[in-house]
Amino acid sequence: MVSFIEIESVSYRYEETNHDALSGVSLGIERGECVALLGPNGSGKTTLIKHLNGLLKPQTGRVAINGVSTRERTIAQLARTVGYVFQNPDHMIFADSVEEEVSFGPRNLGMAKDDIRRRVDEVLAFTALAPYRETHPMSLSGGEKQRLALAAIIVSNPEILILDEPTTGLDYKSVQSMVHLVTRLKNEGKTIILVTHDMSLVSRIATRAVVMLDGSVVADGTPLAIFSDKELVERAYLEQPPALALSALWGVAPSMTPESLARAFREGRR
Amino acid sequence: MIPLTVRDFSFSYPHTDRRIVNDVSFDVHEGEFVSIVGPSGCGKSTLCYACNGIIPHTISGTLGGNIEVFGKDTATHEPHELSAEIGIILQNPETQLFAMTVEEELAFGPENLGIEPCEIERRIDWALSIVRMERYRETFPFHLSGGQKQRVAIAATLTMMPRALILDEPTSQLDPKGKREVFDVIKRLHDEEGMTIMLIEHETDLIAEYAERVMVMDAGRIIMDGVPREVLSKVEFLHKVGVRPPEVAEATFRLHREGLVPAVCTTMHEAREMIW
Amino acid sequence: MIKYSMYQAHDSVFHRLDPRVKFIMSLYIFVSGVLFSNWMFLVASFSFVVFLLVGFGRVRLRTIGVYLRPIVPLVVIMLLLWPLFLREGRVLVQVWRITITSGGVLMGIAMAARILTMISATFLLLMTTQQKDIISGLTQMGLPYDYGLTLVIALRYVPTLAGMAQTITDAQRSRGLELDRGSLLERIRKYIPILAPLIVGAIRMAQELAIAIDSRAFGHGPRTYLYKRSMRGADYAILAVATAAFCVLTYARVTGYTVGFP
Numbered sequence: 001m002v003s004f005i006e007i008e009s010v011s012y013r014y015e016e017t018n019h020d021a022l023s024g025v026s027l028g029i030e031r032g033e034c035v036a037l038l039g040p041n042g043s044g045k046t047t048l049i050k051h052l053n054g055l056l057k058p059q060t061g062r063v064a065i066n067g068v069s070t071r072e073r074t075i076a077q078l079a080r081t082v083g084y085v086f087q088n089p090d091h092m093i094f095a096d097s098v099e100e101e102v103s104f105g106p107r108n109l110g111m112a113k114d115d116i117r118r119r120v121d122e123v124l125a126f127t128a129l130a131p132y133r134e135t136h137p138m139s140l141s142g143g144e145k146q147r148l149a150l151a152a153i154i155v156s157n158p159e160i161l162i163l164d165e166p167t168t169g170l171d172y173k174s175v176q177s178m179v180h181l182v183t184r185l186k187n188e189g190k191t192i193i194l195v196t197h198d199m200s201l202v203s204r205i206a207t208r209a210v211v212m213l214d215g216s217v218v219a220d221g222t223p224l225a226i227f228s229d230k231e232l233v234e235r236a237y238l239e240q241p242p243a244l245a246l247s248a249l250w251g252v253a254p255s256m257t258p259e260s261l262a263r264a265f266r267e268g269r270r
Numbered sequence: 271m272i273p274l275t276v277r278d279f280s281f282s283y284p285h286t287d288r289r290i291v292n293d294v295s296f297d298v299h300e301g302e303f304v305s306i307v308g309p310s311g312c313g314k315s316t317l318c319y320a321c322n323g324i325i326p327h328t329i330s331g332t333l334g335g336n337i338e339v340f341g342k343d344t345a346t347h348e349p350h351e352l353s354a355e356i357g358i359i360l361q362n363p364e365t366q367l368f369a370m371t372v373e374e375e376l377a378f379g380p381e382n383l384g385i386e387p388c389e390i391e392r393r394i395d396w397a398l399s400i401v402r403m404e405r406y407r408e409t410f411p412f413h414l415s416g417g418q419k420q421r422v423a424i425a426a427t428l429t430m431m432p433r434a435l436i437l438d439e440p441t442s443q444l445d446p447k448g449k450r451e452v453f454d455v456i457k458r459l460h461d462e463e464g465m466t467i468m469l470i471e472h473e474t475d476l477i478a479e480y481a482e483r484v485m486v487m488d489a490g491r492i493i494m495d496g497v498p499r500e501v502l503s504k505v506e507f508l509h510k511v512g513v514r515p516p517e518v519a520e521a522t523f524r525l526h527r528e529g530l531v532p533a534v535c536t537t538m539h540e541a542r543e544m545i546w
Numbered sequence: 547m548i549k550y551s552m553y554q555a556h557d558s559v560f561h562r563l564d565p566r567v568k569f570i571m572s573l574y575i576f577v578s579g580v581l582f583s584n585w586m587f588l589v590a591s592f593s594f595v596v597f598l599l600v601g602f603g604r605v606r607l608r609t610i611g612v613y614l615r616p617i618v619p620l621v622v623i624m625l626l627l628w629p630l631f632l633r634e635g636r637v638l639v640q641v642w643r644i645t646i647t648s649g650g651v652l653m654g655i656a657m658a659a660r661i662l663t664m665i666s667a668t669f670l671l672l673m674t675t676q677q678k679d680i681i682s683g684l685t686q687m688g689l690p691y692d693y694g695l696t697l698v699i700a701l702r703y704v705p706t707l708a709g710m711a712q713t714i715t716d717a718q719r720s721r722g723l724e725l726d727r728g729s730l731l732e733r734i735r736k737y738i739p740i741l742a743p744l745i746v747g748a749i750r751m752a753q754e755l756a757i758a759i760d761s762r763a764f765g766h767g768p769r770t771y772l773y774k775r776s777m778r779g780a781d782y783a784i785l786a787v788a789t790a791a792f793c794v795l796t797y798a799r800v801t802g803y804t805v806g807f808p
Binding site: 040041042141142143168169170171172173174175197200237238239241242243245246249258259261262265266 | 309310311361415416439442443445446447448472475509512513514516517518520521522523524525528530538541542
Binding site: 319322324327328329348349350351353354357358360362364365366367368369370371373374377378379380381382383384385386387390391411412423426427430 | 676677678698699701702703705706751754755756757758759760761762763764765766767768769770771772773774
């Protein structure tokens with residue numbers, strides 16, 4: 001059974017370092033999954049996701065998207081299927097208007113002008129950026145820029161979405177709107193890979209969590225299973241969602257979010 | 271002389287009438303651990319810069335009211351005069367460090383203050399031990415992790431021997447390990463060295479655990495000021511303002527509303543102590 | 547691999563010399579390279595610098611080669627162009643309308659050796675001295691501290707900016723930007739999505755850095771220095787010898803002593 005995204009025994013070592021950033025990593029991700037990639041900085045998460053859109057090619061092993069090895073495709077070709085939203089919007093914003101910024105990707109990919117216009121309209125509406133169509137991207141707030149970064153990638157309609165720390169540095173309202181947007185994308189059937197430290201994001205969206213440490217995958221399961229493993233949580237420098245600790249304290253069904261905890265509590269006490 | 275006195279302070283950036291900080295007044299006393307929370311754009315960072323003289327000297331604008339740091343008026347004292355009293359740690363670990371080794375980074379502040387080299391050595395030893403970075407004295411800071419960089423930034427401020435420290439979202443760019451490392455250092459500075467701390471943060475879970483006093487800021491004003499237990503349990507209020515309550519508070523709030531638990535807790539410790 | 551710092555960590559005679567002496571020596575050799583056009587002298591100078599680096603600086607020949615590699619194209623151009631355009635001395639080869647003369651060949655060698663001498667002269671300082679020592683040496687020679695600090699920060703931020711440029715390039719390539727396709731003009735325009743965020747990012751970093759520096763008492767008043775080096779006997783001796791040699795050479799050049807060489 002070949003997975004939609006197939007990572008087979010991939011190893012990668014950066015120049016001038018004396019250790020593998022990735023050593024023999026194997027992973028299969030199916031269409032429509034929402035996978036959270038967890039682990040401390042330096043564990044290889046970023047190196048791994050860069051292999052998914054061809055920015056890096058494996059030194060040993062193979063990465064295949066829908067059966068096609070990434071070695072046989074350029075980054076631009078892979079960009080049609082794999083959208084990579086970088087962590088810092090300031091590292092990609094360059095245009096004079098939001099509209100121009102969002103049109104950049106599709107134009108590079110050779111989309112027809114009418115299609116581009118239509119998609120830009122759809123995506124600006126989706127991310128609630130329509131009022132800022134003519135605005136200079138630099139004058140947007142942090143949360144708005146993050147939504148712009150997302151818009152600029154989903155406009156080309158990639159099937160796979162890689163989100164690198166989508167909520168870092170954002171305030172509460174911006175985090176909520178991001179969670180909302182990603183949930184909708186998940187419901188549209190996109191395959192989502194989430195690199196994050198934000199446990200509230202993981203507990204609300206991810207159906208699967210993969211933990212990396214020192215270039216290898218050390219755990220792979222549901223977020224609940226991962227976070228219930230105290231030894232793993234400590235070893236991989238993860239943070240256990242407080243709701244889970246409270247579940248244990250009150251003796252109710254293990255819950256990852258305050259909402260599900262409240263539900264479990266009510267049911268437990270009935 | 272108390273560390274910080276803010277009186278009717280307001281500030282607007284040049285070419286705009288909009289006050290980003292609007293008539294703020296509060297005091298911070300010796301040895302207090304104060305935290306400020308608020309949505310993006312509420313003026314918290316601007317307030318930080320005003321408390322060590324960056325505003326109005328490095329960043330200009332229109333000031334109203336006044337701020338005194340250990341008795342010195344920030345409007346009439348340059349940042350370099352205030353640096354020995356109050357230090358500032360910023361959000362981005364990358365742009366606070368600019369020397370070729372950790373040791374030189376830590377020496378920069380006291381060198382500027384004209385401190386004797388042997389005293390500078392002594393201060394460097396002390397600062398490195400507090401942030402637990404003794405092994406990295408000769409390291410090129412570019413090679414450090416985010417958490418390590420922030421600890422070096424703290425140490426580089428400590429060598430100037432300030433009596434108060436302002437930290438503007440010091441952990442927002444860090445992973446959970448780095449966050450813990452930095453919070454531990456802050457706690458150690460407060461508990462063991464008696465440092466006065468003013469911390470701006472989004473991490474309300476950690477603030478509930480560590481801070482003694484929390485102020486909520488919105489649209490340039492301080493709209494609530496009290497102990498963490500009180501302020502961070504007002505879940506609906508915090509939602510409305512745009513501040514994320516501690517997860518423990520979120521969970522207990524829902525249950526408390528339905529009468530299933532006796533009180534809203536803000537930390538795991540409180541949850542454990544809760545009497546039914 | 548060329549790194550952000552040329553410093554080679556060894557312990558050698560050169561490593562222990564005061565940075566000021568090394569700076570002045572590099573300058574002497576650099577200027578000599580400019581003053582002389584004689585091929586034998588220039589080849590000798592280059593060999594001398596390499597000898598100093600390897601013999602007294604413990605620098606590996608391979609390392610010197612790595613850092614000279616970027617100017618190899620220039621050296622090759624010198625070796626090829628001068629023989630093609632300068633006609634002087636004995637004719638060596640005549641093909642079609644191209645005449646290669648001994649004068650042309652030797653001039654080509656001389657100019658190539660000049661470039662190599664000048665560049666490798668800088669290695670004397672850069673490969674055997676840590677950046678903080680270079681800056682402190684310059685400051686002690688009279689460079690105002692502000693300029694020294696500017697230099698340190700510039701050097702320190704090279705890897706940071708390089709990293710940012712890489713990230714930006716990765717991000718834009720992930721949006722389908724193909725830098726290796728298109729006409730020359732198209733390709734130049736394609737760099738805008740990389741340069742714009744890079745410049746804005748660099749300016750932003752500079753602003754944040756300014757706040758950090760001001761917050762650490764910069765400009766407070768008279769400065770002390772944690773690290774200050776004084777000249778020792780060996781430093782003075784070598785400086786004296788180098789200065790004497792340089793004076794002799796300059797005098798010789800000025801009085802036309804070496805001009806007669808073929």
